[in-house]
Amino acid sequence: MRTTSTLPQGLKVCGVVPARLGSTRLPRKVLRDVAGKPMLQWVLEAANHPDLLANLVVATDAEEVRLFCEGAGWRALMTSPDHPSGTDRLWEVAQQIAADVYVNIQGDEPLLRREHLEALLAPFADANVEVTTLATPMPREEAADPNRVKVVVARLSAAGGRALYFSRALIPYDREDSPGGPILKHLGFYAYRRAVLELFHRAKPSALESRERLEQLRLLENGVAIHVALTPYDTVGVDTEADLLRAEAILRARGK
Numbered sequence: 001m002r003t004t005s006t007l008p009q010g011l012k013v014c015g016v017v018p019a020r021l022g023s024t025r026l027p028r029k030v031l032r033d034v035a036g037k038p039m040l041q042w043v044l045e046a047a048n049h050p051d052l053l054a055n056l057v058v059a060t061d062a063e064e065v066r067l068f069c070e071g072a073g074w075r076a077l078m079t080s081p082d083h084p085s086g087t088d089r090l091w092e093v094a095q096q097i098a099a100d101v102y103v104n105i106q107g108d109e110p111l112l113r114r115e116h117l118e119a120l121l122a123p124f125a126d127a128n129v130e131v132t133t134l135a136t137p138m139p140r141e142e143a144a145d146p147n148r149v150k151v152v153v154a155r156l157s158a159a160g161g162r163a164l165y166f167s168r169a170l171i172p173y174d175r176e177d178s179p180g181g182p183i184l185k186h187l188g189f190y191a192y193r194r195a196v197l198e199l200f201h202r203a204k205p206s207a208l209e210s211r212e213r214l215e216q217l218r219l220l221e222n223g224v225a226i227h228v229a230l231t232p233y234d235t236v237g238v239d240t241e242a243d244l245l246r247a248e249a250i251l252r253a254r255g256k
Helices: 039-047 065-072 088-093 113-126 194-202 206-214 217-219 241-255
Strands: 013-018 057-059 075-077 101-104 131-138 150-157 159-166 183-193 228-229
Touching: 013 039, 013 088, 039 057, 039 241, 057 065, 057 088, 065 075, 065 228, 088 101, 088 183, 101 113, 101 194, 101 206, 113 131, 113 183, 113 228, 131 150, 159 217, 183 194, 183 228, 194 217, 206 217
Parallel strands: 013 057, 013 101, 057 075, 131 228
Antiparallel strands: 101 183, 131 183, 150 159, 150 183, 159 228
């Protein structure tokens, strides 16, 4: 059954999938086979909802990725190889495609679902929301892993809340006498209004961003509020061979 769109009325959204081949931990990962398809194909099929995204485009610096997209019927734009982040690549796309909001859909997230996009976009019904991202509760035993980014949210409710901080460390710290609460795993999807993309691109990397290696901290350090929407749907961001095998197992189980 088709899900009813939750897109705020009149909002034009461009979905951008940054896809490069030069990843160091898992070279060529966006074109690696995952359960019978290139990983990028899984991402694009999952993001292909024209009622949510007026445009869907791959932003790449690799000719091989461009040729794959064209052969499979997807739109691709060649972008500079000098971009230090996927967000900078989004800004280059924003110079060519007009939209109100740009969604950064990571090319290494084959478990993307429509519900992720809906959760990212719904908060833009509030004109004061400038940036959104996603989080999901995570088991405490996984929280010590620095590859799983944690986020602390102010006044957390079912609708999410404002991000206070993102870290690879375990946050918040629980004292023995504290009431506890969920530890939130950050999922690396973002949606930006165009002005915030420009701010990010023009600002220098911040001190905390450089220390944690988390680019979203640049926005917090420049006074930009990030709305964190909650989702029950976890994903596997593929950075290693083990991640790829884990994502593949989940996708094959879904198929069954």
